Amino acid sequence: MTGWRGDATTGDDPPEPRATERDWLAAYDPRAFTPVAVTVDVVALTLRGGDLHVLLVERAEPPYQGCWALPGGFLRAGAEGLAEAAVRELAEETGLEGSIEIDAALSRIHLEQLGSYGAPERDPRMHVVSVAYLAFAPGLPDPQAGTDAAAAAWHPVSALDLTSPQTAGASADTHGGGVGGHPGIPLAFDHARILADGLDRARAKIEYSPLATAFLHHDFTIPELRAVYEAVWGERLHAGNFHRKVLSVPGFVESTGTTTERGGSRGGPRARTYHPGDARVLHPPLLRPGREEDVR
Amino acid sequence: MTGWRGDATTGDDPPEPRATERDWLAAYDPRAFTPVAVTVDVVALTLRGGDLHVLLVERAEPPYQGCWALPGGFLRAGAEGLAEAAVRELAEETGLEGSIEIDAALSRIHLEQLGSYGAPERDPRMHVVSVAYLAFAPGLPDPQAGTDAAAAAWHPVSALDLTSPQTAGASADTHGGGVGGHPGIPLAFDHARILADGLDRARAKIEYSPLATAFLHHDFTIPELRAVYEAVWGERLHAGNFHRKVLSVPGFVESTGTTTERGGSRGGPRARTYHPGDARVLHPPLLRPGREEDVR
DNA sequence: GCAATAGTGTCTGTTAGACATTATGCC
DNA sequence: GGCATAATGTCTAACAGACACTATTGC
Structure with a gap:
């Protein structure tokens, strides 16, 4: 069961320079020498x-x-x-x-x-x-x-x-x-x-890309987006600061002008809805909190 | 020359569930079915x-x-x-x-x-x-x-x-x-x-790792480290701010207590030498300048 | 009404970057 | 001496995060 292990490549190397070895090998039938x-x-x-x-x-x-x-x-x-x-x-x-x-x-x-x-x-x-x-x-x-x-x-x-x-x-x-x-x-x-x-x-x-929106459907609210970050990072985020931070990043989210039909399950006003913007990277980024301890 | 293209995998699939297909395939001699x-x-x-x-x-x-x-x-x-x-x-x-x-x-x-x-x-x-x-x-x-x-x-x-x-x-x-x-x-x-x-x-x-030091020998100076960043990023950096920034990142560089033998080729004092510290990531990072225009 | 939440305002410590300054060494 | 550079100091605008506050909704 070990006979296939690299026989063709580790066995008899030709005396030619190794820089052409791959070409030399490539001239062979692939099945003969590449059991990967x-x-x-x-x-x-x-x-x-x-x-x-x-x-x-x-x-x-x-x-x-x-x-x-x-x-x-x-x-x-x-x-x-x-x-x-x-x-x-x-x-x-x-x-x-x-x-x-x-x-x-x-x-x-x-x-x-x-x-x-x-x-x-x-x-x-x-x-x-x-x-x-x-x-x-x-x-x-x-x-x-x-x-x-x-x-x-x-x-x-x-x-x-x-x-x-x-x-x-x-x-x-x-x-x-x-x-x-x-x-x-x-x-x-x-x-x-x-x-x-x-x-x-x-x-x-x-942190650096708007890909958190890929976890959500096309229209979403800022609290829903915050829930994504909280789930992925595994820690609670400050609702107010998160909200302001997201809206301050150009191209991250774009307002749809509408709101949700109902408020949250436990009360609260109806949230405005957004859809992903055209930014590919977040400037400035949304950094994870509590990472100032040096990771060495 | 196209006969090897995926015959074994796209040809006659067995009626078993595909979740076991790879196992089914694996029972074969590797040379027979994987011309990759x-x-x-x-x-x-x-x-x-x-x-x-x-x-x-x-x-x-x-x-x-x-x-x-x-x-x-x-x-x-x-x-x-x-x-x-x-x-x-x-x-x-x-x-x-x-x-x-x-x-x-x-x-x-x-x-x-x-x-x-x-x-x-x-x-x-x-x-x-x-x-x-x-x-x-x-x-x-x-x-x-x-x-x-x-x-x-x-x-x-x-x-x-x-x-x-x-x-x-x-x-x-x-x-x-x-x-x-x-x-x-x-x-x-x-x-x-x-x-x-x-x-x-x-x-x-x-930006986020101390790997710029991998371009240098064990002992190096801050200006040499700055030259690495300038070469990789392709832009000039402010010498004073760079110096202070590097020293402010914990674990990035560690002083050796000595200086170079001579000053720069065009004058100037002898620079102190450092060697890489034990940090694996840079907190805070050294961000590239001039990136505030949103990259979309 | 009560509680929870959306969204905004305010304040403060920190930081990035521009600029200035001093000291040092090559030519 | 002239000049370029190492290293440090100073100032300011911007930002992150803590906190407070109002408005709105479900129960």
Whole structure:
């Protein structure tokens, strides 16, 4: 089972300069020398009931049978790019394709590349390089029964209790040993680390980009936007200062001129509605509070 | 030549749920179904004579014969991780391995993952997914003759005249068509975009991290550190304010208690020397000037 | 009415950046 | 001496965050 490990590349190197080695290798039939698989995994985050959730699928077969894992699958070689594969896997494994309003929700999804994970031993079957993507989605329903989603569900990230952000949040190029075994739900492969990296990215990203609006539907209120920040950052924010700060950032939100139909569930005036502006970055940014202690 | 394109994955899907498809596929011999190659390319940046340089190698064979390209090569399947491969390729293709002081310089190199590029048509030979790494290196000598470096050289990035940062600086998941054909030196494959992404990352990274010190040797002066920022950002900085700002960031630099042997080449007092502190992030950050115009 | 919330006003400590100043060393 | 530079000091406008306040709605 180890015979496939790098024989063609580590065996008999030609005496030519190595700068042309890749060309030399490329002249060969790809099947003969590159036993590496490429998968695409997605960290899909959404807000459900005020809490941050991540989409997981339960593995039905070994390895890691019975473990939950990030949705993903093999790249279709020659037929799709990385981002395409991520969108396809997300739609397939959520079972959230087809209906009109769900397509509308999917079309609002923000997708960005998170990083690649390629330690040789991260998959016991073979050397698998996984390209991870991070997705922000507005509130999506549960994966529908009868499709791939039979073994898929949204999980609140607070219940997952991942390894501490200090260690798990390291850059993607230093993923050595620890496959995540944490108290709550054990994740397959190194998906605990990928998820932790995704959460770190999300928490940092909404500081400098307007992507928090990707968690909301087209029209939203400032308190709803504040709820996104509070859910992602996991801490309460000052309502008044947040409101003024958001409106002071040019291009972050744009007023629709209308208000909500009703006030809050526990009273209060009706909030004005906004939709995302045309800013791609936030100037000035919305910085997380309580970070003045030096992170070393 | 197109027969390898995704036959096994797009052909006859079994009727089982797709959630187990990857397991089903994994039971096969990897060589039989995954004609995808994984390469690792490195955007290696260094400072030479006050200007930012990038390491490029000249391709001796098609495709893109005669073009310059980022150093890189195929991942040795089963034998190394992604970061390992990046270090190996960098050492091999620079020809900068062996000597004591060069090893010391290489050991100070900062390496981080930049992103992955996997459009099906980015390599005319086959579907190649490239994992790009970004490296910050202190001043390195020219690649030595007689090694792989015969066709390798440092190029000032100012002479490359890449496509505008607005378009090229988009996230790594939106690399559709344009392989970079720009006035100066044409780069192979989509390496112009990778390089542009790397430069954007570098310019943003030194705002919030102390990695600018990775361009310098162990002991450096504040004016030398300012020269790094000026070279990477491409604009002059106010010497006095920069000095005070750097010293006000806890853990950024640490005084050595000594000064340089001589003053500047054009006079002035001898500068105090510092070495990198233990901070991993800069609080507060050193923000680029002149960015208050909203970038949309 | 009561409580909770939306939205605005005010104040204060901190900071970024422009500018000035002094000391030092090369030519 | 002339000049460029290292390093520090001073001033001001802007900003973040704490706090207070009013208006509006659900119960």
